[in-house]
Amino acid sequence: MDISIAIEDVLFREEVRDFIQEHYPSYLHDKIAKSEELTKEDFLVWHRILHKKGWIAPSWPKEYGGPGWTSVQRFIFNEELSAAGAITTMPFSLTMLAPVLMQYGNEKQREYFLPRILSGEDWWCQGYSEPGAGSDLASLRMPAVRDGDDYVVNGSKTWTTFAQFADWIFCLVRTNSDGKKQMGISFLLIDMKTPGITVRPIRTLDGGYDINEVHFENVRVPIENLVGEENFGWTYAKALLSHERGGIADVARSEVAIKALRKIATTELSDGGPLIENTIFSKKIAELEIDLLALKYLELRAVFNEKSDDLGPNVSILKLKGSEVQQRIGELRLEAVGYYGFPFKYGPQTSNTAIFPVGPSYTQFAGPSYFNLRKTTIYGGSSEIQRGIVAKSVLGL
Amino acid sequence: MDFSFSEEQELYRATVSRFIQNQYGLEARQKIVNSDLGMSRENWQQFADLGLLAIPFAEEYGGLEGSAVDTMVVMEEFGRGLVIEPYFETVIFSGGILSIGGSNEQKQQYIPRIISGECIFATAFAESQSRYNLADIKTTAKVRNGGFILNGKKSVVWAGPWADYLIVTARTSGSQFDEKGVSLFLVDKNSEGISLKNYPTIDGGRASEISFENVELSDESLLGHIDDGFDLLEAAVDRARAAICAEAVGAMKALHETTLDYVKLREQFGVPIGNFQVIQHRMVDMLIAYEEAVSITYMATLHLDHPVEERQKSVSAAKAKIGQSARYIGQEAVQIHGGMGMTDELNVGHYFKRLTMIDVSLGNQDYHVRRFADLTQ
Ligand SMILES: Cc1cc2nc3c(=O)[nH]c(=O)nc-3n(C[C@H](O)[C@H](O)[C@H](O)COP(=O)(O)OP(=O)(O)OC[C@H]3O[C@@H](n4cnc5c(N)ncnc54)[C@H](O)[C@@H]3O)c2cc1C
Numbered sequence: 219m220d221i222s223i224a225i226e227d228v229l230f231r232e233e234v235r236d237f238i239q240e241h242y243p244s245y246l247h248d249k250i251a252k253s254e255e256l257t258k259e260d261f262l263v264w265h266r267i268l269h270k271k272g273w274i275a276p277s278w279p280k281e282y283g284g285p286g287w288t289s290v291q292r293f294i295f296n297e298e299l300s301a302a303g304a305i306t307t308m309p310f311s312l313t314m315l316a317p318v319l320m321q322y323g324n325e326k327q328r329e330y331f332l333p334r335i336l337s338g339e340d341w342w343c344q345g346y347s348e349p350g351a352g353s354d355l356a357s358l359r360m361p362a363v364r365d366g367d368d369y370v371v372n373g374s375k376t377w378t379t380f381a382q383f384a385d386w387i388f389c390l391v392r393t394n395s396d397g398k399k400q401m402g403i404s405f406l407l408i409d410m411k412t413p414g415i416t417v418r419p420i421r422t423l424d425g426g427y428d429i430n431e432v433h434f435e436n437v438r439v440p441i442e443n444l445v446g447e448e449n450f451g452w453t454y455a456k457a458l459l460s461h462e463r464g465g466i467a468d469v470a471r472s473e474v475a476i477k478a479l480r481k482i483a484t485t486e487l488s489d490g491g492p493l494i495e496n497t498i499f500s501k502k503i504a505e506l507e508i509d510l511l512a513l514k515y516l517e518l519r520a521v522f523n524e525k526s527d528d529l530g531p532n533v534s535i536l537k538l539k540g541s542e543v544q545q546r547i548g549e550l551r552l553e554a555v556g557y558y559g560f561p562f563k564y565g566p567q568t569s570n571t572a573i574f575p576v577g578p579s580y581t582q583f584a585g586p587s588y589f590n591l592r593k594t595t596i597y598g599g600s601s602e603i604q605r606g607i608v609a610k611s612v613l614g615l
Numbered sequence: 616m617d618f619s620f621s622e623e624q625e626l627y628r629a630t631v632s633r634f635i636q637n638q639y640g641l642e643a644r645q646k647i648v649n650s651d652l653g654m655s656r657e658n659w660q661q662f663a664d665l666g667l668l669a670i671p672f673a674e675e676y677g678g679l680e681g682s683a684v685d686t687m688v689v690m691e692e693f694g695r696g697l698v699i700e701p702y703f704e705t706v707i708f709s710g711g712i713l714s715i716g717g718s719n720e721q722k723q724q725y726i727p728r729i730i731s732g733e734c735i736f737a738t739a740f741a742e743s744q745s746r747y748n749l750a751d752i753k754t755t756a757k758v759r760n761g762g763f764i765l766n767g768k769k770s771v772v773w774a775g776p777w778a779d780y781l782i783v784t785a786r787t788s789g790s791q792f793d794e795k796g797v798s799l800f801l802v803d804k805n806s807e808g809i810s811l812k813n814y815p816t817i818d819g820g821r822a823s824e825i826s827f828e829n830v831e832l833s834d835e836s837l838l839g840h841i842d843d844g845f846d847l848l849e850a851a852v853d854r855a856r857a858a859i860c861a862e863a864v865g866a867m868k869a870l871h872e873t874t875l876d877y878v879k880l881r882e883q884f885g886v887p888i889g890n891f892q893v894i895q896h897r898m899v900d901m902l903i904a905y906e907e908a909v910s911i912t913y914m915a916t917l918h919l920d921h922p923v924e925e926r927q928k929s930v931s932a933a934k935a936k937i938g939q940s941a942r943y944i945g946q947e948a949v950q951i952h953g954g955m956g957m958t959d960e961l962n963v964g965h966y967f968k969r970l971t972m973i974d975v976s977l978g979n980q981d982y983h984v985r986r987f988a989d990l991t992q
């Protein structure tokens with residue numbers, strides 16, 4: 219064992235850091251600091267910069283336009299993006315859909331869609347969950363019925379993140395209802411401009427708007443938009459789900475968030491002294507930092523031991539602990555701001571509403587982000603489902 | 616010992632519960648929350664007509680001489696209904712200060728107008744640096760001929776936008792953290808020199824940042840004795856804490872019931888999710904947290920008139936425990952609802968937000984565990 223870092227990795231880190239420092243749009247830092255709502259263009263600005271550099275798709279093989287990095291380099295790259303507080307790149311197309319297209323799509327699909335994903339020309343959303351099918355995804359029902367050269371799709375998808383921005387949606391649809399529920403699912407690419415699609419926004423409890431219901435009424439999808447074989451979509455989706463769970467521990471982002479939390483606790487007062495000197499509170503921050511340190515080395519062990527791209531059950535463990543740490547940071551941030559957790563920037567706009575921020579500027583997202591972070595143990599496979607996976611696949615229970 | 620409720624208390628419960636069932640569904644509530652005013656004057660008048668605003672006050676001012684258990688019952692039901700209207704701020708908190716510390720004339724002047732629904736009160740005690748320390752006060756009231764001059768700023772004053780009158784804590788002597796030298800004033804919100812910044816709060820209410828600039832107060836505006844307002848403040852705050860615990864209990868009950876219904880209804884993998892043992896155990900742990908919360912809230916409410924230290928200890932025990940169970944039940948209810956729990960469209964998220972802010976209000980878990988420990992030594 220040896221925790222020193224290879225010189226080429228050190229140099230690589232410096233290169234990435236310099237690039238971000240030089241090219242990351244500073245207006246985005248301001249926007250994020252003020253917790254302003256981010257637009258599609260905000261995401262795309264940074265996407266295009268990374269694309270131009272050839273770094274937008276770290277996990278893609280070189281032949282499709284990836285940089286050809288090692289897993290350690292990819293890890294470093296993500297760490298640096300997080301440490302810089304950079305806006306996230308869209309996972310749905312880059313890390314979820316693309317691997318499926320590469321492995322199961324046909325030549326025509328790969329040639330058409332992959333470059334458009336790279337350039338940011340197409341924005342993709344993920345249409346898996348349905349009102350009746352969440353954890354039990356395989357029970358999904360939305361039918362796609364063959365009619366000539368089209369499938370006709372009817373039904374609804376829900377919780378669809380950023381459907382409001384999307385040009386395309388990749389869906390799991392039901393093409394056969396006989397036999398095992400995992401059989402009879404197909405993987406379909408649907409143009410969001412097709413007549414019959416409506417998007418209904420869902421406000422979340424923190425006042426934000428990321429998720430939607432997407433309704434399909436007699437939506438005609440050309441059969442050439444089927445990926446792989448009809449009725450085999452579940453196999454492809456499962457491969458993709460394990461990609462989704464990767465990178466979710468988000469250690470570097472949590473490190474940045476804890477640093478910011480410490481700063482808040484140094485500014486905020488308690489009985490005249492900085493809150494950070496309050497023994498109860500400082501103990502809680504320390505405990506959290508220790509948890510994060512353990513998680514960091516858990517992740518490092520997984521990344522550096524990686525034989526293939528598949529992190530296996532470690533993915534579930536990283537997601538479980540990563541989301542819990544994120545939520546704990548949110549809890550302590552809300553505790554740190556005391557009564558200034560009350561003012562609600564995204565509340566009703568009325569004739570005599572004050573201009574935000576009401577308290578110090580760091581206080582205004584303490585409340586909303588605490589509430590929003592509850593999603594991290596629900597999406598991408600809930601904590602209960604993740605524990606089930608570990609119980610089965612690691613412990614053989 | 617007897618933990619049963621009187622006929623009268625059952626009547627209060629039934630009255631409020633009927634009001635909520637008939638008029639305060641989530642949709643109606645959210646309409647009020649999103650309205651320009653942010654509360655309903657009609658509901659407030661209805662509370663007056665039902666006698667709810669009169670419960671804790673003395674008969675000679677038109678009150679019903681109700682006990683803390685009476686208002687506890689009302690607060691529980693308001694918690695179940697996520698009621699926005701400022702019963703807590705006006706009747707319990709400010710009303711409590713008036714009842715305990717007001718002079719006969721002050722009571723005569725203001726209590727009947729609270730009871731009739733004419734006046735809304737808010738208590739302005741927190742400052743941006745004070746956190747939960749009630750004596751950490753920079754706002755000053757300087758004595759001048761026949762009165763005082765008030766200067767300073769108060770933070771996050773609940774119901775501030777709706778209030779006609781404010782009860783303000785200010786320093787008449789001593790230095791920033793001294794209990795001695797704290798005085799309480801009853802201030803007309805329209806007085807010259809007062810300015811407000813109003814805003815919505817994350818739990819559906821409204822609050823204000825209030826600044827006082829050379830506000831002239833008469834001698835009659837002093838509540839209780841000069842420099843000796845702290846004990847009065849603390850006594851009223853402890854009563855307010857017990858009441859807000861009761862509100863939390865009501866909200867937790869509703870949230871547990873809603874979640875229990877959901878796990879019986881929601882099916883995944885071909886069975887109701889309530890069939891999974893993981894979910895069953897969580898529902899049981901939530902129930903236990905709720906039962907503990909009820910018990911400790913009753914305990915605190917029944918100790919409000921005991922000797923000061925007992926009162927303080929009981930209230931801190933309850934508020935600490937409530938903070939913990941409110942967080943636990945709120946988070947679990949959201950988790951068990953999955954994606955549905957994250958939406959603004961179900962009541963689950965709204966209960967969770969109110970419960971979270973109750974933990975923050977009038978001292979969070981850390982504050983009350985510390986206070987309990989200090990009092991126990
Ligand atoms: C913010 C957000 C964004 C999302 N974005 C997308 C998206 O872009 N595209 C998309 O397709 N989906 C998306 N989702 C959906 C997400 O994947 C689902 O919410 C998730 O799979 C859970 O499903 P559900 O909400 O139906 O909850 P349910 O499956 O109904 O679960 C309810 C509760 O029961 C528990 N439970 C279920 N089964 C079991 C079991 N066997 N044992 C023990 N406990 C169990 C769950 O853990 C949960 O606590 C998003 C969700 C959220 C909250």
